[in-house]
Amino acid sequence: MLMPKRTKYRKQMKGRNRGKSFRCNTLCYGEYAIKAVEAGRIDSRQIEAARIVLMRHTKRLAKGWLRVFPDKPLTKKPLETRMGKGKGPVDKWVMNIKPGRIIYEVAGVDEETSREALRLAQHKLPFKTKIISRENEHEVY
Numbered sequence: 001m002l003m004p005k006r007t008k009y010r011k012q013m014k015g016r017n018r019g020k021s022f023r024c025n026t027l028c029y030g031e032y033a034i035k036a037v038e039a040g041r042i043d044s045r046q047i048e049a050a051r052i053v054l055m056r057h058t059k060r061l062a063k064g065w066l067r068v069f070p071d072k073p074l075t076k077k078p079l080e081t082r083m084g085k086g087k088g089p090v091d092k093w094v095m096n097i098k099p100g101r102i103i104y105e106v107a108g109v110d111e112e113t114s115r116e117a118l119r120l121a122q123h124k125l126p127f128k129t130k131i132i133s134r135e136n137e138h139e140v141y
Helices: 044-057 112-124
Strands: 032-036 040-043 063-066 072-075 090-097 102-107 127-134
Touching: 032 112, 040 044, 044 063, 044 090, 044 102, 044 112, 102 112, 112 127
Parallel strands: none
Antiparallel strands: 032 102, 032 127, 040 090, 063 102, 072 090
C-alpha cells in the first residue's frame, strides 16, 4: 500500500474538497490517461487495484505513470465504541481528487489495448472519470 514514510503530524482534519484541479490536469508523460470528472477521495487500496489491472491487461508492455499519492491520513474509531475519549487511530491513507486531475497515464501500447486497460481501471475508482488522449485532452469536462 502507498503511504508516506513519515509525516510531521500523525492525524489531520478532513477538510473540504471544492473547486477544480489546477495542477496535474494535462498529459505529461503518456499518450492516454484517466482524468477525474467529479470530486472524490481515492484510497491507497483503490490506487493499487487500478494499477494492477492496468499492468495485467497490457501484459507489462506498457509504461504507466501514477500521478496521485495518498498522503492524507483518515482516522476511524473502533466499532461499538462510545463517544468521546479522543480521535481514533489512522485507518487509511487517502488523497482528495478534484475535477480535471489526471490519475494514471499510459504509453507504449496501441490505442485499443490502452483504452481497454484504462476502462478496466476506471471501474476500480470511486468517482466518475474519462479517458483522454493527446488529441482531446483540452476538451471541457
